[in-house]
Amino acid sequence: MSSDLPVFNLVNVFRCRDLLLTRCVQPRLGQRLEGQLLHSLASALRDQLPNGISRDSIYESVRYLAGQVLEPRNGVELCWRLAGNIDRLKSGVAVCPWTMQPAVEWVPLQILRCQPGRNRRNKLGYNFSFRILAGSPCPMQITAFWSRELCNMLARRLGFSRWLEGRYPYRNAVELVGLRLLGELTPDRSQQSPGFYEVAVTPSLKKWNVENVLQVRCRVKPCPRGYTGACSLCVLGYKECPAATHRENFVSRFCAICGTENAWFDPESTMDRCITCHHKELTRKVD
Numbered sequence: 688m689s690s691d692l693p694v695f696n697l698v699n700v701f702r703c704r705d706l707l708l709t710r711c712v713q714p715r716l717g718q719r720l721e722g723q724l725l726h727s728l729a730s731a732l733r734d735q736l737p738n739g740i741s742r743d744s745i746y747e748s749v750r751y752l753a754g755q756v757l758e759p760r761n762g763v764e765l766c767w768r769l770a771g772n773i774d775r776l777k778s779g780v781a782v783c784p785w786t787m788q789p790a791v792e793w794v795p796l797q798i799l800r801c802q803p804g805r806n807r808r809n810k811l812g813y814n815f816s817f818r819i820l821a822g823s824p825c826p827m828q829i830t831a832f833w834s835r836e837l838c839n840m841l842a843r844r845l846g847f848s849r850w851l852e853g854r855y856p857y858r859n860a861v862e863l864v865g866l867r868l869l870g871e872l873t874p875d876r877s878q879q880s881p882g883f884y885e886v887a888v889t890p891s892l893k894k895w896n897v898e899n900v901l902q903v904r905c906r907v908k909p910c911p912r913g914y915t916g917a918c919s920l921c922v923l924g925y926k927e928c929p930a931a932t933h934r935e936n937f938v939s940r941f942c943a944i945c946g947t948e949n950a951w952f953d954p955e956s957t958m959d960r961c962i963t964c965h966h967k968e969l970t971r972k973v974d
């Protein structure tokens with residue numbers, strides 16, 4: 688692990704992103720960005736961004752939107768990309784949507800999702816989705832396969848206790864959802880989309896993980912709803928509870944595949960089969 692890890696002030700990144708969104712994007716939603724309107728967006732962004740960023744870097748960073756209608760989705764992506772690359776913009780470089788990874792780059796990641804699965808060598812493990820929170824490919828979502836052993840090892844680095852008797856016992860890979868870490872993007876692992884192998888957890892990221900996720904998840908602080916069961920078994924999604932281990936609230940209904948009356952479904956995966964049937968499908972051995 689290299690000692691020259693970059694420092695990301697994510698609070699500033701999100702604050703800047705939200706400022707650009709409310710001041711520059713929201714008043715322009717629905718506009719087709721042509722000619723003067725594109726210039727007007729670029730100069731509005733420049734007014735809200737920190738000083739020392741050239742008109743050219745910003746214009747070149749928004750020009751890919753020429754002719755497109757500004758919508759919530761492309762608007763958020765634009766604002767997040769700019770806010771997550773302030774140093775790059777200050778150095779006079781435009782930040783356009785990611786197409787390739789020309790150099791090694793450490794980026795902050797947040798784990799969004801964990802699903803059981805197999806890798807190309809048929810080994811059981813978990814497919815994780817991550818949001819890139821800052822850096823040249825932000826805010827892209829990327830994926831990685833982690834074996835159970837790797838999850839065990841990383842859990843400790845991410846903030847869980849070493850032992851089950853500790854304050855923050857780790858039991859299940861899905862409990863890694865919501866945590867933040869750094870990943871080292873490398874050109875050779877980024878052929879189709881940004882890819883990483885080396886990870887690192889700085890003391891400040893570990894502190895964030897503990898204070899914002901693990902304290903509630905491990906009941907060092909009470910569950911906001913007063914539930915006593917494990918968060919990894921909770922039906923609430925993280926849209927509603929900060930300690931949840933999946934995004935959407937689970938839905939209960941009849942599963943036609945296994946014939947269970949009140950089976951739980953994850954709307955983020957599929958409403959065609961219950962979670963149990965879906966996980967069986969995901970982990971089925973292919974010969």
Ligand SMILES: [Zn+2]
Nearest residue numbers: 917918921930
């Ligand atoms: Zn919970």
Ligand SMILES: [Zn+2]
Nearest residue numbers: 910928930931
């Ligand atoms: Zn909860």
Ligand SMILES: [Zn+2]
Nearest residue numbers: 942945961964
């Ligand atoms: Zn089922």
